[in-house]
Amino acid sequence: MAAAAGPAVIHLLNRRRYRTKQWAAMNFLREALRRNRKAIEMRDLILLLLRTLIVIFLVLAMARPYWTTGANSVYSGEPVHAVLVIDNSLSMGYSELDPSLLDQAKQKAREFIKDLPAGSDVSIVPLCDVKKWYTRGAFATREDASEALDRIDVVDRSASLLVAAEKAAAECEDGSDIKTKRVIIFSDMQEASATGSLDDAFKDLPSVQLVAIQPTEPENTWVTDFFLRDGIADTESSAVFHGAIQYRGPQPAIRIQASLYINDVAVEEQFIDVSREQPSQVVFTHRFVSGGTSDQPVFNRAELKITADRLQDDDVRCCVVPVLTRIPVMFADQWGSQEDPDRSRYGESFPFRALLTSVDEEDGPQLVDPIHRTPDTITREDLQDARMAVIAGSAPPPDAIQDLLREYVEQGGQLLIAGGAEFDPAAWNASAWRDGEGLLPAPLSGNLLGNLPEPGAPEPNAFRLDPNTFDDPLYKLELSEEEQRDIISTPSFYLVTEVEEDALDGFAEAELDRVSALAEKTKLIEERLGQLGQQQTLSDEDKAEQARLLLESQSLQANWLNWENPLARDFSSYTPEQLVALNTPRVLGRFDNGKPFAVQRQIGKGHVYMMASGVFPVWNTVAVDSGVLIFSRVVRQLLLRSLPDRTMGPLASMVLPVPARQRGDSFEVVYPGENTGTPIGVEGVGTYRYGVVLRSPTYRGFYEIIRTAVEEQDDEPPFLLAFNGPAAESRLVYVGQEDLMGRINSENTRWVGANDAITLSGQSYVGTDSWRWLWILMMLMMAMEMWLLRQRKKV
Secondary structure (H helix, E strand, O other): OHHHHHHHHHHHHHHOOOOOOOOOOHHHHHHHHHHHHHHHHHHHHHHHHHHHHHHHHHHHHHHOOOEEOOOOOOOOOOOOEEEEEEOOOHHHHOEOOOOEHHHHHHHHHHHHHHOOOOOOEEEEEEOOOOOOOOOOOOEOOHHHHHHHHHOOOOOOOOOOHHHHHHHHHHHHHHOOOOOOEEEEEEEOOEHHHOOOOHHHHHHOOOOEEEEEOOOOOOOEEEEEEEEEHHHOEOOOOOEEEEEEEEEEOOOOEEEEEEEEEEOOEEEEEEEEEEEEOOOEEEEEEEOOOOOEOOOOOEEEEEEEEEOOOOOHHHOEEEEEEEEEOOEEEEEEOOOHHHOEHHHOEOOOOHHHHHHHOOOOHHHOOOOEEEEEEOHHHOOHHHHHOOOEEEEEOOOOOOHHHHHHHHHHHHOOOEEEEEOOOOOOHHHHHHHHOHHHOOOOOOOEEEEEEEOOOOOOOOOOOOEOEOHHHOOOHHHOOOOOHHHHHHHHHOOOEOEEEEEOHHHHOOHHHHHHHHHHHHHHHHHHHHHHHHHHHHOOOOOHHHHHHHHHHHHHHHHHOOOOOOOOOOOOOOOOOOOHHHHHHHHOOEEOOEEOOOOEOEEEEEEOOEEEEEEOOOOOOOOEOHHHOOOHHHHHHHHHHHHHHOOOOOEEOOOOEEEEEEOHHHOOOEEEEEOOOOOOOEEEOEEEEEOOEEEEEEEOOOOOEEEEEEEEOOOOOOOOOOEEEEEOOOHHHHOOOEOOHHHHHHHHOOOOEEEEOOOOOOOOOOOOEEOOOHHHHHHHHHHHHHHHHHHHHHHHHHO
């Protein structure tokens, strides 16, 4: 604004720049000027005023001035930027009569948009991710905003008012240049959505209105859980499915129909009574008639459906069922193929084999195809198709076979090591620990604790398992907590291997050095191979170097298994510190004297699980009492780990790795309820790694990823996935106005009930268009200045 003084300064300087000189003819001119002096002075003052105003108006127009009103001010009619956040979580699909809560929210949003003043912008923001939602920024027309509303549908997710506030703040910042903002959040205001620091989230937002779309008498029945016991099915025994159903409403109990669907066909139905607020359990059995092999498992669709009610999207829950027959599993013990039941000569792995196979091979197809060896006769061919390997009650394998077994685990195999019989902890520790680079998940002290019972002598003091330490999901049975504790504490252990936990103190530091050196070496090899691959021509020396580096790269990462878990975690992007945290040995259960019973360690993509005792009824009584259920669970869960878990909970996105040789193929995803696929591209997901990214799998049901090969003609079954949302979203417990407003505690936030109207009142930025009028006034001033100057020249 200091520039406004410029014309006045110039005017005063111009008055002092002339020198006075006497001249005889000046008397006549002086008389003439005296008569026009007042008019000239008035004209100069007007010019001075005009020029000053022109500068002032120019500065103001460039500054674009405005002023704000109070938070509760009456709307003054200026254009607004309306940010409409639409809650499209699962509970918004609830319908009392015909329109769902989401439809009611959309209708109220349309009525609000219709009454917006001309020139307003509208941002439509779905609270939960919607498939194919590419909208960014605000809409300038009511038609575009209404069309965006139509594309919002209910998804299988839970809502959060914290997320609503964050999305509204981001849209207010980037969505439109209009200063006056109005945030309207349409939601059913479930209790679970109103958690967290709401006060902090809403205090910096402009005028906010919370539009509550709530049912008058909510009532709902939903499937809260559904899974296959043991996680894997075979054709030899019936698969057992467990489900949980819950009801919440005015009635004390209701009777509903529950149905098991396999591959879209109802195979069993039950009528059950469901009490209010108490989950009811339902169990189904089904015998699958065909299964897959170790390298080509068959995956089936399974669904639990109940009688449809007012919220139908939660009346079903789904899972993907792997069905296999004769999965190769390698068992090694002190006898191997020399085992002779007729002479009562059983290997220590016999109880493990019995847990996974029928006693009589003629009973029918088996879940596993046992490969029975001694540790010194294990070959790569034995392991190539095996999903799991068990070594029990034997001397340690030779060094070369130990290296082979470690490569097997690194590729995703599961290895179980158990004591008993001829297990010598000192020999195992000397050859298989190798300061953390061997097979053992933890070092052994070399001592056996306890004593075996002598015939006719009193039973020696036995170890018991401490149920308080068996909280890992690996041990979880479908029993009550009391029953589970009884089963764990039942077996007696007479002789156990002592794990030397104190020797693990320096493990993390040594493992970090090893992992860091391996990562650096791998990085250098990949960089050099990349440089050689970019060269147009290679000399003989470069070709030899390339071949050597490829062989060295293969030696660093074995790849000789005939199967793989396509959904196994990719650790190539992990830091050495993260890898060490994953590789650190974990104690999974202890005896009542505090000594470890089981230790597990992740090595590469697989795991090594070591038991401090065996299962055969010599070192303990596991095989002859109910404790065998725990070990049956362990071996089946280890076997299941080698299979991809295709039943997912809520995920923002999911990456399916694609081999480099397939990155030129085309991929499609078939969403739940659709019959045609949507193209999905192959993306780079890391250094020399590719994959298809399934974004926003927010609908409950089955997804199919279909690959169409460019060159191969063989049909490949679709990659089947199942997604389920959070069960808590179905409870339909709502927060009221007084409670919610007390949590937010912001004068800028207003509750809009069923009988209240959405208004435009609130803090406004008045005069945001005044810069246009200032420009017009400035132009008028300049025109007047030019006219006055022209008149002065005439004079």
